[in-house]
Amino acid sequence: MQSTPAGTIVIENALDRYGEQVRAALADLGTAGGSALEFGPGYQLPPAADLTRFFAASELAFADLGSYRGKKLTMLDLMRNPRTRTTKTCASLVIVARALDHIRRTGERAIILSPSSGNKATALRDAVLRAYETGLASPGQLGVIVVVPALSKHKLWDSPLSSDEMLRSCNPVVTFDGAEPADVKPLARALVDGHSYRLRAEHGVNLWYTLDINNYKVADVVRACAEQEFLPRTGGRLHVHAVSSAFGLIGHNLGAQRLAAAGGPEPDAHYFLVQHLATADMVLSLYFDSPSRDNIPAYRLDAATGLYRQDENPRFPLVTFGPDENLDPTFYTRRPPTSAEINPIIRNRGGGGMVVSLYEVLTRYPQLRGMLGPAGVVLPEDPRNLREWSLVMALTGILNAIDRGLVEEDDILVHGSGSYQAADFEPIPAPYLTPVTGVDELAEVAETAVRAAESGRALASSR
Secondary structure, three states: OOOOOOOOEEEOOHHHHOHHHHHHHHHHHHHOOOOOOOOOOOOOOOOHHHHOOHHHHOOEEEEEEEEEOOEEEEEEEOOOOOOOOEOHHHHHHHHHHHHHHHHHHHOOEEEEEEEOOOHHHHHHHHHHHHHHHOOOOOOOOEEEEEEEEHHHHHHOEOOHHHHOHHHHHHOOEEEEOOOOHHHHHHHHHHHHHHHHHHHHHHHOEEEEEOOOHHHHHOOOHHHHHHHHHHOOOOOOOEEEEEOOOOHHHHHHHHHHHHHHHOOOOOOOOEEEEEEEOOEOHHHHHHHHOOOOHHHOOOOEEEOOOOEEEOOOOOOOOOEEOOOOOOOOOOOOOOOOOOHHHHHHHHHHHOEEEEEEOHHHHHHHHHHHHHHHHHHOOOOOOOHHHEEEOHHHHHHHHHHHHHHOOOOOOOEEEEEEOEOEEHHHOOEOOHHHEEEEOOHHHHHHHHHHHHHHHHHHHHHHHHO
């Protein structure tokens, strides 16, 4: 899908290549059961032959980043879909494929609902658009509603789902300016709890709330499958990831467990979490058994430079523009329940975590541009044009940790989960976004989308 630098291993259509493993993971998830009170499309996918074109965006790659202080650095490039540039593509494709299978089996309509800090919204919308483009569904059968914090609207990618009037009316993008960015989650949840039954009773449409870790980690088993096939086993490879809730690493671990159960070696990956100061909850939980911000070291203002400094804990920024800075609104989750799952894995197997600051990322920025360029990832000359900071955060975190003597492993795999700049996309125009102040307004948006899809379906059937 894009040029391949020398030394890079490309895995085309990973969801197709490892489709059996994904389907098996879904089947096992289905046996675990779910809520009988809430709609779910089931745990099957359409026939593989029907999904080959649809899954084509799930390309992965392993790229050599060279070495740093004697440690080998490799990147797992999860950003090769040019319409999203983030890892959310694979999970979104699987989510939409499950909805497509339900539609195919039952003839019932479905609307996917998801809160998002930005990237999940773009990826889900792209996956729905791909379903339209490949003829697997029509707007009258399948739609998507995303709810995004107002401060993330600059991260939303324009596409025919917003530029086309009919598609826009069936697939609204909702913004919410709550006290906390993560307030979009209870808002979307309230729509399901208060209005999904009525939408089904009055319109025959199923509202599927997809923000569940199980909906994401089944797709991320492909990371472990690709690693096993293409990278030599070294024993205790360190996997570095900029995280909000660590869905990707938990999905990798699930894949490693499944490969072991099928006769492969036991999982031995070490996991390393990178976060920023505004939401450092997972690193805090890992080291203090609590996400309380009371455990963030005390920063003191350096009057000579205007910067804030601390020297009591090397796992937190030594220098920052502000103790509470929000480096990237992508990472907005507070107190993620996934800490309870990832903490014992790291403590038993190995790994760790780091919190980074914008000052630290900017200090390393020229170094990161030089490191990533040969691997095919172009950072803008002016960092103010960078719109997704996940990858530069992850690299800054691991390089800081190496410099501070906190990394024992010599083989390091950085999960490139997101990087895009202003030149890569056009944001959705403000008139095409729908701001809401509460669940009643959100319900009106959903009702309008349902009726628009009904009108489109009626028009199509009359032709």
